[in-house]
Amino acid sequence: MSRILLADDDRALCELLADYLRREGYEVDVVHDGEAALARLRDPSLRPELLILDVMMPGRDGLDTLRELRVQSHLPVIMLSARGEPVDRVVGLELGADDYLSKPCLPRELLARVRAQLRRTAPATTGSLQVGSLLLQPGERRASVEGQELPLTGAEFLLLQALAQRAGELVDKATLTRLALGRELERFDRSIDVHVSRLRHKLAEASERAPRIDAVRGAGYVLVAGAA
Numbered sequence: 001m002s003r004i005l006l007a008d009d010d011r012a013l014c015e016l017l018a019d020y021l022r023r024e025g026y027e028v029d030v031v032h033d034g035e036a037a038l039a040r041l042r043d044p045s046l047r048p049e050l051l052i053l054d055v056m057m058p059g060r061d062g063l064d065t066l067r068e069l070r071v072q073s074h075l076p077v078i079m080l081s082a083r084g085e086p087v088d089r090v091v092g093l094e095l096g097a098d099d100y101l102s103k104p105c106l107p108r109e110l111l112a113r114v115r116a117q118l119r120r121t122a123p124a125t126t127g128s129l130q131v132g133s134l135l136l137q138p139g140e141r142r143a144s145v146e147g148q149e150l151p152l153t154g155a156e157f158l159l160l161q162a163l164a165q166r167a168g169e170l171v172d173k174a175t176l177t178r179l180a181l182g183r184e185l186e187r188f189d190r191s192i193d194v195h196v197s198r199l200r201h202k203l204a205e206a207s208e209r210a211p212r213i214d215a216v217r218g219a220g221y222v223l224v225a226g227a228a
Contacts, residue, residue, distance in 0.1 A: 034060030116182025
């Protein structure tokens with residue numbers, strides 16, 4: 001049974017969503033602020049497999065909580081917020097969220113996204129994958145460049161894996177959205193662009209010889225092996 005942590009100060013909504021997810025077979029813990037969420041995440045015996053995180057909470061808000069979490073954790077995170085403007089979604093993704101859902105939302109849609117995230121992060125069994133100086137180890141969900149480990153979120157790892165499996169080939173955004181985020185591409189959806197931007201930065205920081213991700217305007221992205 002997968003354990004989910006729901007952090008939201010709307011107690012009525014928490015009760016509704018927790019009951020819904022429990023009926024679907026998940027173990028759900030609920031907290032109502034960012035500090036409580038981080039305290040729960042620090043306890044190995046209570047550690048969830050996924051975090052649903054509200055943006056607007058008293059005290060430490062969801063964005064600050066996510067920023068702190070991403071210092072040392074790749075835990076899948078779905079941001080849940082009444083702030084549904086595109087810029088809010090971009091900020092959440094830039095800070096390392098794996099998905100972003102605006103309130104109000106259908107519990108069924110949240111369930112679909114929870115399942116997608118957990119499916120994406122299930123242990124893989126494929127062998128390692130090498131593109132130039134980049135090495136991916138799907139079984140351990142680890143990526144490194146010249147032996148230096150890349151600190152990737154779950155979505156970033158799967159996006160990089162999808163590009164590496166087709167290195168040198170154009171991969172369209174719809175395909176990348178399905179493979180990396182576990183859902184269909186939506187209208188005005190820039191989630192993949194944001195994740196690619198973060199990946200580019202991490203690859204460039206790791207080594208000037210790391211593979212690069214080229215954009216093909218209006219079509220998608222290509223992973224190109226770096227200089228030897």
